[in-house]
Amino acid sequence: MEWIESEGTFSSWDGAKLFYRSWRSSETTDRALIFLHRGHEHSGRLARAVQELGLGDFSAFCWDLRGHGRSPGDRGHAENYYDLVRDLDAFVRFVCVEHGISAENIVIAANSVGAVTACAWVHDFAPRIRALVLLAPAFRIRLYVPMAMPLLRMLLKFKEKAFVSSYVSAAMLTHDSEQRRLYRTDPLITRRISVNVLVEMHDTAGRIMDDAAAITTPTLILAAGSDCVVEAEAQRKFYRNLGATRKEMHEYPGFHHALLHEAGRDCIMEDIREFVIRSFTEDVDRSLLLNAHKGGAMRVEYDLLRQSTSALRTAFFSMQKYALRALGRLSRGIAIGLETGFDSGRSLDYVYEDSARGLGRIGRAIDRAYLDAIGWKGIRMRRRHLEKQLHVVMDNLEAAASQVTLLDVATGCGRYVLSVLKARKGEVDATLRDWDDGNLEQGRALASSLGLGRTHFERADAFDPESIRAVSPRPNVVIVSGLYELFPDNDLVLASLTAIGEVTEPGGYLIYTGQPWHPQLEVIARVLPNRDGASWIMRRRSQAELDEMVRSAGFEKIGMEIDPWGIFTVSTARRARD
Secondary structure, eight states, X not given: OOOEEEEEEEEOTTSOEEEEEEEEOTXXXXXXXXEEOOTTOOGGGGHHHHHHHXXXXXXXXXXXXXXXXXXXXXXXXXXXXXXXXXXXXXXXXXXXXXXXXXXXXEEEEEETHHHHHHHHHHHHHOOOOSEEEEESOOSSBOOOSXXXXXXXXXXXXXXXXXXXXXXXOXXXXXXXXXXXXXXXXXXXXXXXXXXXXXXXHHHHHHHHXXXXXXXXXXEEEEEETTOSSXXXXXXXXXXXXXXXXXXXXXXXXXXXXXXXXXXXXXXXXXXXXXXXXXXXXXXXXXXXXXXXXGSSHXXXXXXXXXXXXXXXXHHHHHHHHHHXXXXXXXXXXXXXXXXXXXXXXXXXXXXXXXXXXXXXXXXXXXXXXXXXXXXXXXXXXXXXXXXXXXXXXXXXXXXXXOOOEEEETTOTTOHHHHHHHHHTTTOSEEEEEESOHHHHXXXXXXXXXXXXXXXXXXXXXXXXXXXXXXXXXXXXXXXXXXXXGGOOOHHHHHHHHHHHHHHSOTTOEEEXXXXXXXXXXXXXXXXXXXXXXXXXXXXXXXXXXXXXXXXXXXXXXXXXXXXXXXXXXXXXXXXXXX
C-alpha cells in the first residue's frame, strides 16, 4: 500500500508552532489514528509503524513534542508537563478542523510517556474519541537510583531548569538489531529530559492511575513482558481501576519497552488492528453517565465520606477541626469560612482577592498558608480561565454584531463577572442571580463602585427551572460557576441545565465549571463546614459526566481550560441553532 507523507506545523494553545507529519492513502476516509511518540523521540520514528499497521482507510497523524524532533524549544524541556497535555488537545482540534474529521472517528495510539499524556487528556478533557491504545504506558518509570524522586524534587528547589540524561540504551528498548542501530544514529533523538517534566509527569500519572474509573473510553493496553524502563504493576493498577466497559490488556512475554520497534511485532500490530477495527463496529454508550449519581466509583466515594471512619482517623480529623476553630480564627479567610461556610460566595470572594489578613503577624501568616492551599490556588486559576473564556465568547458575539446579554445563575458576589464587565466598559446587559442576600448586597456594592449601571442583581434559585425559563430578555451568554459541583444529584442538575438550554438564544454560549478531582477531598469532608453548617461533602463528577449532561441540554462543548493539578475545569459549550 502506498502512503503519502506530508509535513507541516500547527499553532498550539500558546501559539507555539509545532511540527507534525501526516500519512494518507488512496483509501482514506474520515477516520484517523493520532499517534503520540515516546519520550526522547519524534514523529518520524512512527512512519514505519503506520505502514505496518496497514489501516489504509485511516489517516494517521503525529506531532513532535515541544523540545523534540523538529519542534521548537529547549531539547527535552517544557515549562510544565501539562503543556504537553494541552498540546494534544490543540493538535486533535487542529486535525478535526483542518481535515474535517469528527473526534468520534479518532483513535489515539500512544507509547510510553506519550501514553501518560493521552490518559491525562482523556481523563481531564473527556474528548468523545472512539478508542485509546496504550503501548507500555510509563505510569511509573524505573529510576533505579534509591530515593530518586525525592532527590529530583529537591534539585528543583535549587535549580528551576534542571535536566537529567536518559539511562535507556537501544538494547533496553528492542531486540531488533536494525531498530537498535536506527535509534543510536538518529540525530533527532533527544537524550535529556527536564526534571520538572519528569516530576510533574510522575504526579499526574499517580492521579490518573488512582482515578482511572473516570475514563470510560474503550481502551487497549499492551505491556512488554521484559520491560526494563517502566513498571508493569503500575499498568495493572491503571487497568484494574479503569472505568471503560470495554477494556483489554495484553502482555507480550520477553518483549522490551519499545513495542512498535520490537522484533516479532507482527502480533502487536495485529492486536492493535483488530481492536481499532472493532471499535468502529460498537458505539460508545455514554448514556450511563447521566445516572452516575446512582452508582459507580464516585458515588461509592461520596457514600464513604458520609460515613464514620476509624477511631484513629476520627481523632486525627477532630484535632484538625479543633485547631481550625482555635487558631484559625486569627486568619480572616478561615473566620469567614467558619461563619458563612467554606463553599459560600463570600468565602470564595475572599479567596479571589488573595490578600492575607488576620490578627497580628501570626494571623496573617496563617491566612497566607490558608490562601496558598492547592485548592484555593486552583480556584484562582479557575477565575482566570473563566474570565478568559468570557472575553472570547463576547468577542465572538460582537464580531457577529450581536448585543451581549449575560445571565449568571449563581453569581456569589460576582467579582469574576464584574471584572470582565468593567474591562468591556460596562456595555453588556447582565443579570446576576444568587440565593444569598448577603452575596447580592456585596455584589451590588462592588458593581456600583465600578460604575456598572447595566448590571442587575436579583434573588433566585438556580435549581428552579421555571425561574430560569422566565428570564427576560433571553441571554446569549450563560454562566454556571462553582455550583453544580456542590450538589450530588444529577437529576437536579439536569433540570437546571435543561431550563438553561431552553432560555438561551440559539447559537448562544454556556460557560460552566467542574471539579473532576481534588487531592484534599476527605480533609474537606471531615473538617470544613459548608454554607449550611453541615460537613462539606462533595460527590465528584468526571468531566465526561458533566459534559454529557450539558450535551443532553442541547449544547455542544467547544473548548475547555484546566489547571495543571487537574482540579478545576472551565468549559464553553454552544447551543445548537434552531
